[in-house]
Amino acid sequence: MRTSQNRVMDCLKPCSASYVPLSPISFLEIAASVYSDRVSIIYGDTRYSWRQTHDRCLKLASALSQLEVGSNDVVAAVAPNVPALYELHFGVPMAGAVLCALNTRLDAAMLATLLEQLQAKTIFVDYQFLEAVLQALEIVSFAKTKPLTLVLIPKSDHETSSTAERLPPGSLNYNRLLDLGRADFQIVRPEDECNPISVNYTSGSTGKPKGVVYSHRAAYLNSIAGIFRYDMSKKTVFLWTVDMFRCNGWCLTWAMAALGGTNICTRLVTAKAIFKAISLHKVTHFCGAPALLNFISEAPFEDQLQLDHKVEIIVAGALPPTQVLTKIDKLGFNISHGYGMSEALGPVTVRPWKHDAAAKVELVEGNHNLVMEEIDVKDPVTMASVPPDGKTIGEVMLRGNTMMSGYFNDLKATQKAFKGGWFRTGDLGIRHPDGGYIQLKDRACDAIVSGGEIISTIEVEAVVVGHPMVMEAAVVGKPDDLLGETPCAFVKLKERCSVSSEEIVKFCMKRLPHHMAPKTVIFGNLPVNSTGKVQKFVLREKAKAIGNLAN
């Protein structure tokens, strides 16, 4: 007997009319048809329409396929935010391949390690970074046994013959390569939307960089979610200040095609370039590391500009001091603060920065978080959610469709990260009673355990930077025979300022429970990685060395 269940199911087999594997490739195809004449990219004197960008990406895909780059091959790129790197974000997946845009600040040795890991047959390299890549290729072993193609991205979009003599045989010029491509190329769409579209390396602040694999599905959904998250519209003019090699530019490479907005590419991110782009192109959004805010705030007066339209800056990472934020706010910028990581394809949540909120520690609000399924704070052993009591510390965990597929060629690390069916961020947090807001307390590996108490270094740092002479501060645990660890503050003072370590300690004692106040204060510059994150593992080593000296 047929039940109603069978009946409903009768007609349900997805077919090509009703099911298309989700992929950001679709965004470019729709943009070419719907927004065909609108400006897609501005880069110096170069301007493309969405139709042109589509056609260039199609030819790129065709040329790659002629080079026998195909299904799931990794194509590496070492380039700044130039149109070629934007085009690779579509052209590589349209050939069925996987894009890995590498950090341009890596040295030859690290580049070699990653290229070896990726087994990238094809490497796109901007002329500025050619030397480092050539050095890296001297080191790698797979390049000697396998045919390898180097594609040089020249300074200008019209140049077809530069520095050819320095390139290994078989190398190509990017613009020449495009000429090889056929305009009638049949796009290789992913058979399964969970297939990889890209690999993004973590900055490796806690160890060696890990290759984070993104799927077409996750990239598609995160692009759409990003439009909400960053309050974007068809009128968005996006200035490329965030590196495209960071989570594929927070997936905004693809999102901009979905919107049919305009990309402003720039080789160099300086305050001058930012202000010029704002006034020339009416930029509406830019984003990146908080260092951007320092750039703008410290720009010479003649470079600064009072804004005549709304400009959104979204930053992810530790915010600079309130004075900096207030100054930028007064220039007319809207600042938002994001929380995220490479594994979650960039910022997961974003919230507007407000004057009155500056004193508070970062809140993770599920704002505009349309596609990430759940954000929770859990006991990492029992996996129970912590009570929303504003004090029980747990680990921030995420799950949802805008999550990485896993780590490149590292099943063990993937399984560890996804243990229990959630992505373990390694961040410690608490839940507040009102609406269950999450407040970050520390990185699990940074927190100090002193006399059995967990001390949030973020909270101590917030107090230290409150001292009027302090520019920046980072707090780590210093080994202590009695208490296990004690807080040790590394402090960078403002220019022409001077203060004793005793005064800093006293200042903190007044404002914090005694066990949380730093017992040691060390003055100097703070070591940062390529993202601008303070390298606490370096400071921990220093604190340990000092401890040993003292003993």
Next chain:
Amino acid sequence: MRTSQNRVMDCLKPCSASYVPLSPISFLEIAASVYSDRVSIIYGDTRYSWRQTHDRCLKLASALSQLEVGSNDVVAAVAPNVPALYELHFGVPMAGAVLCALNTRLDAAMLATLLEQLQAKTIFVDYQFLEAVLQALEIVSFAKTKPLTLVLIPKSDHETSSTAERLPPGSLNYNRLLDLGRADFQIVRPEDECNPISVNYTSGSTGKPKGVVYSHRAAYLNSIAGIFRYDMSKKTVFLWTVDMFRCNGWCLTWAMAALGGTNICTRLVTAKAIFKAISLHKVTHFCGAPALLNFISEAPFEDQLQLDHKVEIIVAGALPPTQVLTKIDKLGFNISHGYGMSEALGPVTVRPWKHDAAAKVELVEGNHNLVMEEIDVKDPVTMASVPPDGKTIGEVMLRGNTMMSGYFNDLKATQKAFKGGWFRTGDLGIRHPDGGYIQLKDRACDAIVSGGEIISTIEVEAVVVGHPMVMEAAVVGKPDDLLGETPCAFVKLKERCSVSSEEIVKFCMKRLPHHMAPKTVIFGNLPVNSTGKVQKFVLREKAKAIGNLAN
């Protein structure tokens, strides 16, 4: 030997941290956590927060599951746009079941046919429509052999005991049913995102209504796409003028939860109710059939209101005359015009109406069409795209992830609709050279073939309604021995107007190629279906009868 391909694939198996079947259920869960205290629904004196709506839907799901409603069972509902019907949009899928909201204007016989087809064990009925449903249940046969539960939605949200004596044994009151539900119910999420979430019947303007099955995936993606399409934001206050039984309220039932916006429910859609809601609740959006525009334009002066904020009206169907549109535009409303159908989950494309565009025939622009993969005009036999020459007629075809899964229990109709891997809309259109815009020419079944030429009845109608005395017009083919068919115009004149059929014919002759001008003109009211669409099949019968009389 391991290739790079294996390596990338190593870490790619989706797990519960990185893959969650897409379902609108997620929107309600996120709304309850992120927008917990914001107002979800206003209905008269009743107000709910998103937390409360979530809890009520959860209890509804729990109660349904206690009634043994489960995986893929169809739950039917016959109700106006009251909170209960909104809650059913989440509660039913959260129990794993499939919602079918039926047209409240169906008579008992048609209701019986559809209930029988659906084999719906559980029927929610609003007190206003109880009589029709009770009559329908007298007719159906499956109700006699299977246990059936009728759930009465009373007039007020607090009423728990009304008209109980008229209900069959085993019937329940909606508010009582919610009380049975457990707040700790475990949501039954779809195992596969392509599983059905709802069935929506077509209005059946061309034949008997067909049950269109929507998947969780399509509903989820169309909800998100709708936010762009209708230019919505977190601040959206949505007035329920479109029936929730039409494509699940164009999927805006679910989209409103994704936004955390506010739903204004109303039992009766009148101009007075619309203006009252706008002034009381600062409504930002409402939508539905073009009849809405006539409502507003014809509202008594004392009911009308000069708007002090932006209000978007989106209508889908044949637009009323320019005078009506201009009047509404002057009141301060923004009018947008959508093109779509039940099979595409509602409007596929939406474009703003402009004064100067009123003379043109509807353009299907891919505006905000983020998730529908492709819209094309094709030769229905060869499946080749028509050239963008502004004249070659083809059939408008669609494919993408916001398409129905198929027709309920009708594999043959599904296969016919999806033949060749595209959904065949049955609409005729052409492509324009500029950006390939699509212009609708006619329904394939409405077009007139006269002396071998295809005549677009839409184009003839546009000319006829241009006559200053004409209010509405519909043109159909009248059988003709010589030419096959000739155009026959059915015309409704404006009040206190009078004109001869000869004059209408002459008026058209001046403005159209002679073969396109109507040869016959008949005055009177036009028959419309429940959506307000003119029933051309009725007019064709009339035209045929006249033809026979004449012969």
